Amino acid sequence: MTAAETAAALQEKFPGAILSVTDFRGETSITLTPASLVPVMTYCQGELAFDLLLDISSLDNLGEDPRYMMVYELYSLSTKVHLRVKTAVSEDDLQVATVSHLWPTADWHEREVYDMMGIKFTGHPDLRRILMWDGYPFHPLRKDFPLGGLPSDMPDVAFTGTAPLEGGPFVTSSGAMDRVSAEPRAKGEK
């Protein structure tokens, strides 16, 4: 069964759960409603033999509604099928169900998403920050968090300051025609 056939089978099995199926350069992505995430993932892990959760990541589409998007990369070692599963997370709700009971690796991936993006995972066994320290007040990968950081202080634990960005930030030019003009350069922001 290919990824596209898997998506079709899922649409048949869970009518209404799958909002869209995208095929791009041989990769199949499905977008789920938030409520159907756990049933579909349970079915994928059990019946469809997606035994490997490659990665969990999150997107911040600032200005759009819903603002956040969770992305799960599933792979089956037996059928060699790769499937990308997405689900939207709204800024008001800011929580999504955990899949750490299906794939133990999701435990730390979800902690990272919680740390960097601030999305909470309901049912997670140990939802603590994983990179920054407990008590750090921000979620640094959000688009509205400044690149240079914000000052914070927890006496005897850790502190942060603001990094100087004279002439910066140094960012690549996406969509540039050649490597030279795509090189990271200062954009003159304050």
Place this chain on the structure above:
Amino acid sequence: MSTELTHAAYDSKIEGNIIFTQLDAAMNWMRKNSLWPMPMGLACCAIELMATASSRFDIARFGAEVMRFSPRQADVMIVAGTVTYKMALAVKRVWDQMPEPKWCIAMGACASSGGMYRSYAVLQGIDRLIPVDVYISGCPPRPEALIEGFMRLQRKIQGEQSFLAQKKELVDAISG
């Protein structure tokens, strides 16, 4: 005032066995030729630090081959790598545990200034927390650069007023 070792007592019965010098010169001479480093390896600079200690570059030639992983036995802390805010207070704590006299080398761009990490997560130079004696440029610096930094530190120690810098009660006790 010269701090060079000067031989005296020529043509005496004890020629060659006694050297007259200044207390500072003797103390500095002993200190600078036996600098035991505290290797604070935090990133890729630590690889160059290890290379510096190994046979090809061999900082044993400068009396600094004894890497001490206990801060209580170390003289010079080599901060080699990116100091994140999460690690910063641990570096400070290790520094505080080192006995005086102590020196600090900021090895590489990150330890000196944050380097390329203009970021929410990286301390913008270890000199914001602890005093630095020698900065070494490079990303990472070659072992030769670290050795040059070592020799500069030795030159700096050579010129220190070590005796006057001792605690006052100790100076009073020695000088009666």
